[in-house]
Amino acid sequence: LAVGGPPAELAARRRAIAPMPWTWLRQVHGARVVVVGEPGQWAGADADAAVTAVPGAALAVHTADCVPVVLAGDGVVGVAHAGWRGLAAGVVEATAAALDEIGPAGEIRATIGPCIRVECYAFGPDDLDRVAAVLGDGVRGTTSTGAPALDLTAAVGAALERAGVTEVADDGSCTACGRQWFSHRARRDRGRQAAVAWLEPV
Numbered sequence: 770l771a772v773g774g775p776p777a778e779l780a781a782r783r784r785a786i787a788p789m790p791w792t793w794l795r796q797v798h799g800a801r802v803v804v805v806g807e808p809g810q811w812a813g814a815d816a817d818a819a820v821t822a823v824p825g826a827a828l829a830v831h832t833a834d835c836v837p838v839v840l841a842g843d844g845v846v847g848v849a850h851a852g853w854r855g856l857a858a859g860v861v862e863a864t865a866a867a868l869d870e871i872g873p874a875g876e877i878r879a880t881i882g883p884c885i886r887v888e889c890y891a892f893g894p895d896d897l898d899r900v901a902a903v904l905g906d907g908v909r910g911t912t913s914t915g916a917p918a919l920d921l922t923a924a925v926g927a928a929l930e931r932a933g934v935t936e937v938a939d940d941g942s943c944t945a946c947g948r949q950w951f952s953h954r955a956r957r958d959r960g961r962q963a964a965v966a967w968l969e970p971v
């Protein structure tokens with residue numbers, strides 16, 4: 770589902786998942802959230818998250834190690850692309866806040882998709898300090914070989930907690946050592962998986 774692929778093939782794959790206009794994003798590792806007011810709005814915008822209260826509007830983020838986060842509340846849904854830079858910039862909290870603005874969202878539930886897990890994510894000490902300064906020392910971990918590592922899902926969990934979201938579903942899949950997923954870091958894969966969320970058309 771990488772957005773650079775052959776257009777007809779991509780369109781067919783999207784249709785098979787959600788036959789409706791898609792909002793995909795030029796992800797820039799920031800914290801900008803777009804509010805989708807009609808199906809397909811903001812497609813190709815420079816942003817890392819999208820929210821909507823409009824049925825029939827598919828929202829997608831594309832990943833190959835970063836964390837795809839889906840947030841759902843009362844009559845609202847959102848997706849966020851959360852790598853370490855976006856997490857440090859507050860993309861998860863911004864997405865939850867945007868849901869409340871277009872809602873009220875009520876109790877928000879989160880789902881985390883496949884991403885690189887701490888055992889596979891060796892991380893430079895300086896950047897680790899930067900993330901820990903924002904989201905706490907719980908983001909510090911070690912790889913399976915004992916090197917300093919970033920625990921991305923712990924970082925997402927801390928950001929969600931800060932946003933008041935406590936219900937988090939996570940199947941635990943690792944993109945780096947789980948071969949059914951694309952991984953930029955482990956294999957330089959050019960493919961991307963997508964997390965797609967929408968409200969059923971009425």
Ligand SMILES: [Zn+2]
Pocket residue numbers: 885886888889943944945946947
């Ligand atoms: Zn792994």
